[in-house]
Amino acid sequence: MTNAQLFNTIFTRKSIRKYKVTPLATETLTGIKEYARHIKPLDESIRYEIDYLCADDVKGLLSIKAPRYMCFFSEKREGYLMNAGYLLQQIDLYLSANDLGSCWLGMAKPSKDVPSMKNGMEFVIMLAFGSAEVEVHRTDIAAFNRKSLSLISTVTGAEELLEPVRLAPSATNSQPWFFSGDINEIIVSREKLNFIKVPLYGKMNQIDIGIALCHLMLSLENKGKKATFDFHKDTVPSGYEFMAKVKVRSH
Ligand SMILES: Cc1cc2nc3c(=O)[nH]c(=O)nc-3n(C[C@H](O)[C@H](O)[C@H](O)COP(=O)(O)O)c2cc1C
Structure with a gap:
């Protein structure tokens, strides 16, 4: 595979x-x-x-x-x-x-x-x-119930790159991710929620970001690029928590 x-x-x-x-x-x-x-x-x-x-x-x-x-x-x-x-x-x-x-x-x-x-x-x-009892695949992107790209990204010129990331699965379909920075250094953050009230959700939320990073790595590879991950904290939009910076390199 x-x-x-x-x-x-x-x-x-x-x-x-x-x-x-x-x-x-x-x-x-x-x-x-x-x-x-x-x-x-x-x-x-x-x-x-x-x-x-x-x-x-x-x-x-x-x-x-x-x-x-x-x-x-x-x-x-x-x-x-x-x-x-x-x-x-x-x-x-x-x-x-x-x-x-x-x-x-x-x-x-x-x-x-x-x-x-x-x-x-x-x-x-x-x-x-x-083995599934039902159809395993979707046949139409419209069947994905997801936020629009404009709600999860401010990265200019990254529409095609981030479309596969937008489609990533997440716990309760919360889609907690946000993408900022620029096309060469994408900053990935997650929504700040009241994790004290819902501790399990605070945990799932971080797993969700790992899933999104997997889709981003595959999307970059599909464009002949390579992702390297940097976990040193960087500035993120208000209401979000820094998770990772994805540095884009040519193969
Ligand atoms: C970390 C995580 C935990 C999840 N936990 C459950 C769960 O306990 N029960 C369930 O039915 N679905 C669970 N899901 C599946 C999500 O509900 C599902 O991915 C989301 O609604 C999007 O739907 P899709 O995967 O069909 O695109 C989980 C997904 C993730 C990523």
């Missing part, structure tokens, strides 16, 4: 919440695990691991019964939530590109029989996946 294939999938992917109950073929699961071993992190220094669970090992599913759940554990370090979003979004796109369904699950947790820590790393988030 190439990044160009992942890029094309951005325009058709959707969250799948209805799955065939039949288990995945062994070779399909093996292929997914093999791909998952080669995904690229945002920050190479943050340790993480992925486990593969069945529905019996998961609580808080809220009726999303899938054949399998990818369970993401990470070292709790600066940027680990963005890193989780960046990594697992590559898998979300890979699954869709292979005509399989997937859905990010912010509410689910490993059941009490499954350890919530793994090799000193904490459970972060899950992704349900399997």
